[in-house]
Amino acid sequence: MTTLSRKCVPFTPFDGDLSKATVAIVTAAGVHLKDQDPFNIADELGDLTFRVIPEDVDSSHLMVTHHHYDHADADSDINVVFPIDVLRDLKEEGFIREIARKHVGYMGYTMQLKAMYEGTAPEIANEIDKGSRADVVVLTGG
C-alpha cells in the first residue's frame, strides 16, 4: 500500500497561454556549471544547497554531480535531465514565449527531508520568484 503525503497539494492554477509564458527549469538531477562548486556527495546525509544556472548558459558548460543515479547519458547530453536547449527550440517555434532568467539545479537525494522540504524547497521557490520572471516551472529528477 502506497503512503500518500498528507500535506495538501500545492496546486497553483495556470490560466495563461503557453505561447506567452516564460519558463524556468528546476532539476533535482545534480546539474551545475562546471565552474560552480560540485554538490557534496561525500556527506551521506545529502547536500541541501542548490546552484543558480543563468538563462544564457552554454549547455556544454554544465555537468552533473550526483551519486544516486547513472548520469552517463546526461554527461553526453545534459538535455536528458536539464532540457535547456530543448526549451530554446520551443521558444524558437513559438510554443513558449521566453526562457526564464534563472534556473536551478540541486541534488535530489537527502536523508534530511524536513530540512529539504522546509528549507531548500522554499529557498529555491524564492530564488525563482525574485528576478527569474518565470510564469511556470518544469521540474525534473534524475
Place this chain on the structure above:
Amino acid sequence: MRGVPTVLITVSPEVSAQMRPPRALYPKGFKIGNSLGRPGMRDLQRTVLRDALTLLTQNTRPGEVVTREYAEYGEQYEPPRVKSK
C-alpha cells in the same frame, strides 16, 4: 511570495505520486537519468517537454501522475517501486 505553477517530469511515478505533485508526466518506460529521452533524441525531447508543459493548460487532477507512451524511445525500463510497509 506568490505561487508559481509547476509541472514535474518523472521517471519514478510511484515514488513521485507519494508526494502528490500538482501536475506530473511519466514518459512510460524511460529509465532513471532519461527524463526527456535518450541523448541526442531532440525530436523526442521536444515532444516530451511540449507534453509536460501542455499539462499546465489541461484539467489534470492535482496529485495525479499522467502516463504517456513514446514508441520512439525504444527499449523500455521498469520504474522503481515503492516498498510496501
